[in-house]
Amino acid sequence: MAYKVIHYINQFFANIGGEEMAHVTPEMREGAVGPGLGLNKEFKGEAEIVATVICGDSYFNENVEEATKTIINLMKKYEADLFIAGPAFNAGRYGTACGTISKLVQDKLNIPVVTGMYIENPGADMFKKEVYIIETANAATGMRKALPKMAKLALKLAKGEEILDYKTEGYILRGIRKNYFADKIGAERAVDMLIKKLKGEDFQTEYPMPEFDRVAPGAAIKDLSKARIALVTSGGIVPIGNPDHVESSSASKYGIYDINKVNNLTGRDYETAHGGYDPVYANEEPDRVLPLDVLRDFEKEGMIGSIHPYFYSTVGNGTAVRSAKVFSEEIADKLIQDDVDAVILTST
Amino acid sequence: MVKGIEATGIPVVHICTIVPISKTVGANRIVPAVAIPHPLGDPKLHIDDEYKLRRKIVEKALNALTTEIDGQTVFQ
Numbered sequence: 001m002a003y004k005v006i007h008y009i010n011q012f013f014a015n016i017g018g019e020e021m022a023h024v025t026p027e028m029r030e031g032a033v034g035p036g037l038g039l040n041k042e043f044k045g046e047a048e049i050v051a052t053v054i055c056g057d058s059y060f061n062e063n064v065e066e067a068t069k070t071i072i073n074l075m076k077k078y079e080a081d082l083f084i085a086g087p088a089f090n091a092g093r094y095g096t097a098c099g100t101i102s103k104l105v106q107d108k109l110n111i112p113v114v115t116g117m118y119i120e121n122p123g124a125d126m127f128k129k130e131v132y133i134i135e136t137a138n139a140a141t142g143m144r145k146a147l148p149k150m151a152k153l154a155l156k157l158a159k160g161e162e163i164l165d166y167k168t169e170g171y172i173l174r175g176i177r178k179n180y181f182a183d184k185i186g187a188e189r190a191v192d193m194l195i196k197k198l199k200g201e202d203f204q205t206e207y208p209m210p211e212f213d214r215v216a217p218g219a220a221i222k223d224l225s226k227a228r229i230a231l232v233t234s235g236g237i238v239p240i241g242n243p244d245h246v247e248s249s250s251a252s253k254y255g256i257y258d259i260n261k262v263n264n265l266t267g268r269d270y271e272t273a274h275g276g277y278d279p280v281y282a283n284e285e286p287d288r289v290l291p292l293d294v295l296r297d298f299e300k301e302g303m304i305g306s307i308h309p310y311f312y313s314t315v316g317n318g319t320a321v322r323s324a325k326v327f328s329e330e331i332a333d334k335l336i337q338d339d340v341d342a343v344i345l346t347s348t
Numbered sequence: 349m350v351k352g353i354e355a356t357g358i359p360v361v362h363i364c365t366i367v368p369i370s371k372t373v374g375a376n377r378i379v380p381a382v383a384i385p386h387p388l389g390d391p392k393l394h395i396d397d398e399y400k401l402r403r404k405i406v407e408k409a410l411n412a413l414t415t416e417i418d419g420q421t422v423f424q
Contacts, residue, residue: 022384058384061366093384096369122369215351217376218359220416227413232360234349235387281386287402288389294399294406304410316349328352336356342413343353344406347364348384 003047003158006075007036008085008101010094014054019278022093024056026067028074035143039084042151047158050078053101057093058277060100067097068104080111082158087116087146088123090138090318092276095123102131112157116146117172120321124172132157133172138318218342227341230308232331234316234324235282235289235348236274237265246315248275254314254327256334259307264293276317277348290346308340316347350375361409361423363387371420377412378422379405 011021013034032040032049040049053071060067075083083105085098095117102113116134117124124133132153136146149170156163166173182189189206196203221227238246244255262269265286272282272289287293290311298304312331316324335343351374354360362375365387370378381387388402412423 019385062383092369093366096366122372125372126368213351214374215355215376217417217419217421218354218357221359221413224410224414229410229413232349232353277385279385281389281391284391285389288386288391288398291388291402291406294388294403297403298406298410314349324349325352328349329355331349332353332356332358335353335358340358343358343360344409344413345350345353345360345362346381346387347362347370348387 002043002045003081003155004050004078005039005043005047005082005084005154006051006053006078006080007032007039007049008053008055008071008083008098009034009036010060010088010091010097011054011056012091012094014052016054016056019058019276020280022056022058022278024054025059026053026055026070026074028053035087035147038143038147039151042148043155046155047082047151049084050080051075055097057091057097060097061093064100068101071101072104072108075105075109080109082154083109083111083113084150084154085113085115087134087136087143087150088118088121089116089136089140089142090118090121092122092318095121096126097123099123099127099131099133103127106131112154114150114154114157116150119172128172129174132163132169132174134170135172221342224304225302226305228306228308228339229295229304230335230340230343231259231290231292231295231311232343232345233290233311233313233347234319235313235346236272236315236317237270237282237286237290237311237313238273240269240271242271242273246273246313248273248315249317249319250323251315251317251319252323254312254331256310256312258309259292259311260309262292263296265290274315274317274348276315282348289348291344295344305341308335308338310334359413361412363405363409367422371422374420376417376420377409377415378420379409379412380422380424381405 088094
């Protein structure tokens with residue numbers, strides 16, 4: 001008999017809607033939906049999606065406990081053998097949801113799980129140690145390449161077959177060490193590696209150094225009433241008409257906007273350029289994303305010294321980590337030149 | 349973004365809705381927000397109450413900036 005699979009997707013891939021429907025609560029549908037149809041083909045009769053869980057990305061991330069509890073309960077009666085989530089590509093909330101629910105299903109229902117994401121999806125870093133995440137392209141155009149890998153790995157897990165290394169299977173490195181008998185002793189392997197290195201040839205280390213990509217916290221502000229505070233956002237707040245054409249996703253730039261004479265960000269003069277969340281509330285009242293009104297009042301009340309006369313804004317929606325790094329380094333240079341003491345950075 | 353700025357020594361407080369993402373990317377001072385499409389507001393509230401809510405969150409953020417920390421800290 002074919003393995004019973006439950007598949008998790010978001011509102012977008014279930015064709016319910018985009019950001020305006022990201023609030024929908026979990027629902028269970030019999031059979032395969034959307035990308036699940038593709039997975040079923042890849043299973044070639046060895047497994048079949050018996051049900052699909054659909055949940056809005058915002059709902060899931062804003063109500064993690066409730067959402068996961070509901071989903072686990074909805075799943076129980078199916079007695080599934082396998083769980084697959086996504087693939088989420090570079091969609092941050094979707095990736096986080098896929099990772100969270102996969103790990104929970106693995107822990108609570110004790111069945112194998114597989115999900116799929118782009119390597120820069122925040123969900124990948126959060127869950128790669130705990131669950132198998134097939135590495136995908138950064139957009140849904142990579143669906144055709146992702147599904148066969150996900151289906152293959154899932155079937156292997158269900159059958160209890162040996163899972164090979166991450167490169168062969170296509171999952172994101174989990175950092176799990178496995179003992180094996182090598183043909184050569186360590187000393188020989190080390191010398192071979194050294195010779196390759198001396199010759200300038202490619203070699204593969206057996207012990208990659210962990211990357212500690214962390215920065216130390218900046219020192220606390222001693223006297224807030226003298227401090228100059230700057231506002232920065234990845235929520236895409238820009239003057240109406242988006243004069244710098246900051247892209248709604250995968251932003252390649254950021255904007256610098258003069259707020260020297262502005263007391264609050266109104267929907268008449270500002271809006272969001274962000275394409276990754278429902279813009280209705282931000283467009284109505286941009287202070288909901290970048291709280292200039294409150295900060296202006298704190299300035300008047302003498303609680304803070306002053307507000308830096310410019311705010312910096314980009315769109316954090318599928319934006320490459322390396323772009324964000326460049327933006328923030330450039331912004332930081334400007335902040336230092338202008339003697340800014342501290343930054344409030346808001347994200348949606 | 350947070351890390352790029354904080355690397356210079358300027359303290360940054362990150363106001364965001366999905367705290368686990370903020371932790372993963374390496375923010376040090378984290379203040380949880382209301383919801384993804386309106387992190388510092390709530391359209392269901394009366395405008396005065398919404399302002400109060402926003403004021404409370406920004407106050408928390410300023411408090412975070414004046415607090416000495418050793419590592420990642422979520423200011424609830």
